[in-house]
Structure formats: C-alpha cells, structure tokens
Amino acid sequence: MLIKHPRESRTVMTELVMPNDTNPLHNLMGGNLMRWMDIAGGICSRRHSGCICVTASVDNVSFDSPIRMGEIVTITAEVTRVFNTSLEVYISVAAEGSDTTKRRPCNYAYFTFVGLDEWGNKLSLPQLQPETEKEQQQFEGALRRREMRLILAGKLKPQEATQLKSLFV
Numbered sequence: 793m794l795i796k797h798p799r800e801s802r803t804v805m806t807e808l809v810m811p812n813d814t815n816p817l818h819n820l821m822g823g824n825l826m827r828w829m830d831i832a833g834g835i836c837s838r839r840h841s842g843c844i845c846v847t848a849s850v851d852n853v854s855f856d857s858p859i860r861m862g863e864i865v866t867i868t869a870e871v872t873r874v875f876n877t878s879l880e881v882y883i884s885v886a887a888e889g890s891d892t893t894k895r896r897p898c899n900y901a902y903f904t905f906v907g908l909d910e911w912g913n914k915l916s917l918p919q920l921q922p923e924t925e926k927e928q929q930q931f932e933g934a935l936r937r938r939e940m941r942l943i944l945a946g947k948l949k950p951q952e953a954t955q956l957k958s959l960f961v
C-alpha cells in the first residue's frame with residue numbers, strides 16, 4: 793500500500809557519531825559531516841521538487857564547534873528559494889550529548905542543487921512561497937548569495953550582479 797504524502801521543503805536527518813566517523817581526537821571528521829549535509833540537502837531538494845537533484849555548489853563551510861564521538865547530530869535542510877532549474881538549501885547542524893534536551897548549534901552552509909530528469913536534462917522546478925518572516929528573509933537573501941556564487945564560479949560578470957550592487961549604491 794502507498795501512503796500519500798504532501799511535497800515537503802524541509803528535511804531533518806539524525807545521525808549518531810560512531811568511532812569510524814571520527815579523527816584521532818575522537819571528533820567527527822569534517823568530510824563526514826559534509827557528506828551528511830549533502831545527503832540531507834539532496835533528500836530535501838528531491839522532496840520539494842519530485843526529481844533527482846545533484847549538488848551544483850556548496851558555499852563556504854566552517855567548523856566552529858567540534859562534535860564528539862557518541863553525540864547525536866541533527867541536520868536540518870530547508871529550501872530557501874527556487875530559481876529556475878536550481879534551488880538553494882540552507883543546512884544547519886546541531887549536536888547533543890547525553891542531555892538530549894540541549895542542542896548545540898555547530899555550523900551551517902548553503903548548498904545549491906540542480907534538478908535533472910533520468911537522462912540528465914535540467915528541469916524547471918516548482919517554486920517556493922515563503923510564509924514566515926524568517927523564510928522571507930532567507931528568500932530575499934538568496935538572490936544576493938546566488939549572484940556571489942555565480943561570480944565566483946565565473947558564470948556571472950560582476951557588473952551584472954544587480955542585487956549585490958544595490959547593497960552598495
């Protein structure tokens with residue numbers, strides 16, 4: 793039996809840090825965390841768009857707080873804005889030890905995914921309507937972040953970045 797489920801733009805993934813995930817100091821390795829963030833973002837994009845989504849880019853990520861072996865890691869991925877064939881996902885990470893009533897924010901990053909059909913052709917994706925004030929802020933900021941990452945990727949000329957320019961003019 794298939795259970796009907798509405799489209800979702802938010803995914804929460806939970807992981808337990810096992811010995812094989814850690815460095816010699818018994819802290820979670822950055823690459824493993826990036827992998828989990830990428831998976832959470834990929835699931836979130838697919839649930840929003842209903843198609844295969846591949847990672848196009850990851851904005852800068854910093855690891856501010858070490859996550860220790862045995863801690864529970866919560867990775868929350870939220871679509872912030874859909875452009876055309878691509879969308880931006882905000883991914884935040886929090887860790888908790890034995891006291892599971894307290895979560896420590898650890899890091900966050902913006903990922904961009906592109907929707908493809910089964911032959912690898914790009915697809916137009918369903919738009920997202922922000923509802924809360926926080927969602928509206930993320931939605932508006934997404935245009936500036938997009939311009940910045942396209943400039944860095946050499947896909948947009950700085951003089952064409954109208955949103956970024958409006959910050960200074």
Ligand SMILES: CC(C)(COP(=O)(O)OP(=O)(O)OC[C@H]1O[C@@H](n2cnc3c(N)ncnc32)[C@H](O)[C@@H]1OP(=O)(O)O)[C@@H](O)C(=O)NCCC(=O)NCCS
Pocket residue numbers: 846847848849874875876877878879904906914941942945947
């Ligand atoms: C991502 C990919 C599909 C983009 O294809 P492309 O033909 O180079 O892309 P285009 O220049 O036509 O852009 C397509 C969309 O991606 C966006 N995009 C392309 N490069 C981007 C980048 N570096 N950062 C953010 N967005 C990017 C474009 O803005 C465009 O979005 P829009 O349609 O919403 O306006 C292609 O490069 C690819 O398949 N990459 C490998 C993906 C992959 O395997 N990821 C896993 C990691 S190995």
